[in-house]
Structures are given as C-alpha cells and as structure tokens.
Amino acid sequence: MSYAIEIKDLTVYYNSTCALSDINLTVAENDFLAIIGPNGGGKSTLVKSVLGIVRPQCGEIKIFGYDPEKYAVPIGYVPQFSHSIHDFPISVIDVILTGRLQGRTGLFHRYSKKDYETAENLLDRLNITELRNRQISQLSGGQFQKVMILRALATEPELLLLDEPTANVDNDSKTQIYEFLKEINNSVTIILITHDTAAISSYVKNVACLNKKLFYHGEIELDNDIIQKTFGCPVDLIAHGVPHRVLRDHGE
C-alpha cells in the first residue's frame, strides 16, 4: 500500500498555543479525505504543515514516501482565505496561469502553448470558459472559488489540499465543485477541510475529526460519541449515503 501522506507524532505550537498534539494520520493514494472539527481545531495548521508553511515542533511528514524538504512534490493548494486577492486587476486566465509557475519563476517568464492549453482545458472541464477574460474582481464568490481551485490544479498536482473551498458558495455551485472534485479524484488525492456536512456524506471516502487531537480517522461511520469528543457538543451527525440529521440539544 502506498501512501500519499504519512504523518507521525506531529505536534505544532504557535508560541505557547498548542495547535496540534501528537497527530498520526495516513492518507492513501486517491483517497478523498474530509477533515472536520470546530473553529480553531487546527485544520488549517495541519494542511499548512503538510505544505511546509508551518514548522512542527516534532513529528515527521512524508509525501508520497518522500521527505518534502528534500523532494518537492507538486501540491495544489486552495487557501482558506484568498479573498484578499479578489480585488487584484488580473483576469481569470492569468490567475490560473500563475498556477503553472511553480518552481519556474523569472521576471520575464512567458507562458508556453502547453500552459495555455492546460489552463483552458481546466476552464472547459468546470464549464466556465465564458469567464476566461473576466477580471477576477468581477466574479461572484462561487465563481472566484472555482477559479482558485483551477489555479491549484494548473500545477497538475498529485495531491490537492482545499481549505474550506465552498464557504459562501451557493448550493448549485457547491454541487458543481464537488462533482468536479469527485471526477478528478481518479488521478488526484484530495484533502478537503469543510464544515459542509452534506458534502461529507455524499462525496468523500474518509473523514478525520480534528480538535487539536485527531479523534477519528476512517470511513464515514461517525457516531455521536466521536462527534461529541471532537466538537465538545452534539452537532449534525453524518451518515453514509443520504445526509441525515441527528441533532441533540446541548446538555441533553
């Protein structure tokens, strides 16, 4: 069995704040893993550790069997808050093309025919070719998120990390995004951080519950006990297949 990601005994502190405590997690190739947990639970920190943006106090991370510091594997990443670039004067196609730059920066870089073909093919696959020349400031929130996902895929990564890509996205666009992710999951391992429980039950293969510690990692057979441990209170329970709501009152 080969793994896309292997995390052993990972602990991360920001000064005196412990964000992740002794995390062990393996993600198989072509998995579609959702990570859920409360605000401040360390989900973004975990993704940033995999990317090498955050340095752990201890632990080991391997990506496709390699130490990422020694062997740079292309990873697609959609950060949690990319809104700050929403106002930049740049077109959709140019944003996606920047995804092709990984490791190829140069002041006068010119994109190749292959770069354009890759970017245009992605626009086509998500059915947003008509947005090609639009300024990103003129996109709706959902359209902008789609462009950010395509930008992450422009690197042709084998691993895609998405940090709440469907926050503020309407239901139709959510469905389009999840259907698209499901399709590309044939060739790309996906880790999705989300608070979107409907998506979890319908699209992902496995789920991990994170609140500083990892409380559960496996197929989607969560029970109230695990959810309560992760969130500290009862929340929507997620079942396989049909989204299914089992909500108990606090203190019950």
Ligand SMILES: Nc1ncnc2c1ncn2[C@@H]1O[C@H](COP(=O)(O)OP(=O)(O)OP(=O)(O)O)[C@@H](O)[C@H]1O
């Ligand atoms: N750069 C930072 N410096 C100091 N503390 C940080 C930093 N980034 C995150 N933290 C703290 O680490 C903890 C985990 O934060 P993280 O952003 O990983 O949570 P999260 O699960 O992604 O939350 P959310 O659902 O709100 O996005 C929180 O207590 C947060 O305040």
Ligand SMILES: [Mg+2]
């Ligand atoms: Mg976060």
